[in-house]
Amino acid sequence: MNDPVDVLIIGAGASGAAVAWSLADTRMHILCMEQGGWMNPAEYPSTGRDWEARFYGDYSPSPNIRARPEDYPINDDNSPIKVVNFNGVGGSTVMYTAHFPRLHPSDFRVRTLDGVAEDWPIDYDTLAPFFAENDRMMGVSGLAGDPAFPPTEPPMPPLPLGRSGALLGQAMNKLGWHWWPSDTTVATTDYEGRARCINLGHCTPGCAQGAKASTDITYWPVALRAGVELRTHCRVREITTNEHGMASGVVYYDKDGVERFQPAEVVIIACNGIGTPRLLLNSVSGRFPNGLANSSGMVGKNLMFHPYAQVYGYVEEPTDSNRAPPTCLWSKEFYETDTSRGFVRGYAIQFGRGIGPVVEAIMSEGKGILPWGADHHRVFRKLNGHRLAASAICEDLPEEHNRVTLDPVLTDSHGIPAPRVDYSISANSAKMMEHGIARGREILTAAGATDICVNSPIPYGGWHLLGTARMGNDPERSVVNEWGRSHDVKNLFIVDGSVFVTSGGVNPTSTIQAIALYVADQMKRRLADLFD
């Protein structure tokens, strides 16, 4: 048996890194276990001529396609949106677009404002200082003064508009709609040891330059210097409990596949909205026969993605194509509820600068706009380097039938039952997507685009894994309380996207990390009576 630790964190991604860093100043013995290893940026796809092809192989965002030893399979056959993630130090911050909006103040009050779902037990103002702290730690580039959001102070200037951004900005101005340069964790200046962006363009599957913030190069180096221990290639099978109903530690497989027990005084789960319910449901015992922390029956339920409705087209002018970070602007014109649209809540629009030649060819052939035969070359030259995209990222509301359970057959390489996802797009989300597609067409038409195509939903677009262990004041309707502690197990905390009550209509990483910092802060304030 290993020596006991004060705090055991499971998962070294966006939230695990943030909570580890914040708790380090307690000088407790903090151990983080991560099923993957450290990434080597010299091996990222953008360093080789096969950089685009690897997106379909060992750097696919889908764990089922990527199938690295660190990955676990996910049965998402019964979902139109497939789960995408990354496993390793840094988690899915290694493989994300670095688009970094925050949830809006209204997102925390959906029941009060719109009569749907439930209000969060916390609000934007509570998280505001943690958003700012996270912006400093991750290194956010952006422009203050967005009229669609409360004041913020990004520590670095925004990414350049480029050709694509200017074309899209002109189109939005023609329509009189809001747009703004995105907050992004791509460094536009040298920042805290990170080199500035040099426009590798292929940002999502790892940034070889280190300009894109992933927690392996932001939080973790600082946390390790402060004394946090990070143990890689350790896959946790279950959380164990003692005779008092408290978490006592975890059973895990080490890098050699040997089963071990790690005792801990406090356990913090940071495994994302799929991995966290999977772990809780795998942690059954006589006292917790339906899985740990699941007296409410809510573990695994209320899974929310953000259904993406993507519209793209082709302009005569050359765009930035793959030669810049892929996202550059957002619009919040349709973010807040307007019931005249036929749905409640709303969506942000995320604009895309363009893509590289291989992906362009594959996508266009698949859409039937790039022919086989003699005309292939002429058409490809019209498409390649001329794409603009607008994606509506739609707020998904919680529904209990959208859920994560354990697959009765599928297991990972250690024999641990794999997660199964059952998910369907709600009528409200579908109306929102239709609205977004219509607006996207208007935007691209205003930009002069033709050959307009639609991907709705983006099938491999399940980046945002939310709601499956939600927070709340009512133990019968939620899994953790308003500061992340399990209602059932007083020394068990959850800090990842599974605690989201609703999803908002923006990328969630910024909010996930702000919540992790907030929970850590609450723990530090309550150390004397943490388990009361």
Added chain:
Amino acid sequence: MSVENVLSARQCGDLRVIAAMMIPANAEYEVPGADDPVIQADILATLGRDVGQVSEALDHLARIAGAPLAGLDDARREVIAKEFRATAAASAATLIRVVLQCYYRDDRVLRSLGLELRPPFPKGYSLEQGDWSLLDPVKARPPIWRRAP
């Protein structure tokens, strides 16, 4: 076992023909077809995890054609290609992808497209700032975010 040994001679032959049907050589743009030996060698050398799906796609193609594609006339090949794409969605998509991803990284093709023959890192690319005055009308708007109680 090398990929060449995994794919049979018949499969390799059909792969060349179907690739040429997708992307024929073009003198105007000074580009080879996807049946070019260098591109075919790249496809075979890098099939990797796709070999099963590609092999399945080529077997399906052979069943539809009933004979090596090279021995059929153009009209018959067109009919077979249409049926192939309609009846073998997943494996056909993989086969098409591996052809495209090797074709569009070939030096001659990239040169014809005016693209540099290098990976993005370490040189990167330049990105113009763009006209920030475009944002002035947006800056002039009053706050549009919804306040929450």
